Ligand SMILES: Nc1nc2c(c(=O)[nH]1)N[C@H]1C(S)=C(S)[C@@H](COP(=O)(O)OP(=O)(O)OC[C@H]3O[C@@H](n4cnc5c(N)ncnc54)[C@H](O)[C@@H]3O)O[C@H]1N2
């Protein structure tokens with residue numbers, strides 16, 4: 001049995017960045033740049049007014065003073081006239097500041113006279129006031145987004161501003177999902193008293209779809225080697241194949257055997273983890289196979305711990321792990337030790353810090369407890385006891401927030 005940290009290290013070593021591809025900017029959200037992006041423009045591209053008002057020469061303004069208005073400049077208009085002493089141009093937010101002017105006075109600090117031919121300035125100003133200088137945000141040629149950046153809405157705006165209608169990003173892995181178990185029935189059916197609805201295929205697909213689009217539920221199979229083998233063979237067309245169930249010690253836990261028969265190289269098959277001990281990870285060629293334990297909470301936790309970071313690495317993310325929050329424990333916890341535990345927990349912000357308490361749950365089969373949780377409280381292997389008031393680590397899992 002290996003530790004969670006060792007298991008994650010192996011998974012991240014085997015999950016390799018996928019090749020770059022070009023996508024339309026509109027399709028790039030959530031992907032990672034496989035190219036560094038330089039600005040093809042100065043930003044702002046011209047001295048830009050930050051206010052609606054009047055473009056003036058700052059040293060002319062000894063209020064109250066009256067200036068001649070020589071032009072009206074709206075955004076998208078190229079000013080024709082240079083401001084001379086005693087002159088001003090009316091200007092709108094986002095418009096080009098005309099030559100000669102070195103400040104913009106807000107319209108609220110002025111009074112238009114003679115049907116806008118003149119303006120009285122009521123307040124002093126300083127050189128540069130209300131002007132965004134050409135190139136002050138970004139100079140032409142500067143790298144605005146380095147390779148590896150995850151594209152969020154903000155980055156999309158930048159990419160659009162520098163004219164990238166197509167961007168080179170890392171490809172995302174295709175993911176196939178198989179559930180195993182004689183007891184499983186389709187979710188549309190009412191199970192017989194000895195049967196269970198196949199919820200794992202759907203929860204796994206939902207977890208996977210939080211980060212990639214190409215996710216397919218390949219179906220469920222009975223605990224029969226030939227059936228499992230057939231569907232796994234189909235699933236091996238995907239970059240990542242995820243199975244659930246059939247990995248513990250029972251007579252019908254056949255997934256490991258079938259994987260070996262198919263020539264899958266197994267890197268680990270047990271992790272010192274609760275829930276999620278019988279987690280299997282292997283490869284066939286460049287395909288990654290995760291066979292996760294069937295208990296729904298174990299399936300959820302092991303996907304978050306191993307599959308999600310691996311997918312992120314393949315997609316070119318530079319950091320793959322979940323955020324950890326340090327929180328004060330509200331109630332003492334009894335623990336079982338030996339394996340690292342990840343317990344469904346509820347984090348609450350109190351004052352300037354966080355408090356956390358375990359949610360009531362009945363073990364790794366109890367999926368319902370997860371809906372009352374927004375994180376997983378980590379109990380490290382070495383911890384002997386946890387008392388109320390102790391500081392603990394809580395992993396934020398995207399799907400729980
Ligand atoms: N003798 C031992 N028995 C078990 C061990 C062990 O070390 N020695 N480990 C236990 C642990 S820990 C776990 S976790 C489970 C994992 O078992 P499997 O991965 O083989 O899963 P199954 O036996 O197929 O199912 C477990 C449980 O989960 C339900 N399940 C399975 N698939 C689904 C699905 N798609 N949707 C909803 N629920 C599902 C299934 O009905 C079972 O109740 O093994 C322990 N045993």
Ligand code: MOO
Nearest residue numbers: 275276277298364
């Ligand atoms: O590892 Mo099992 O997932 O503890 O229930």
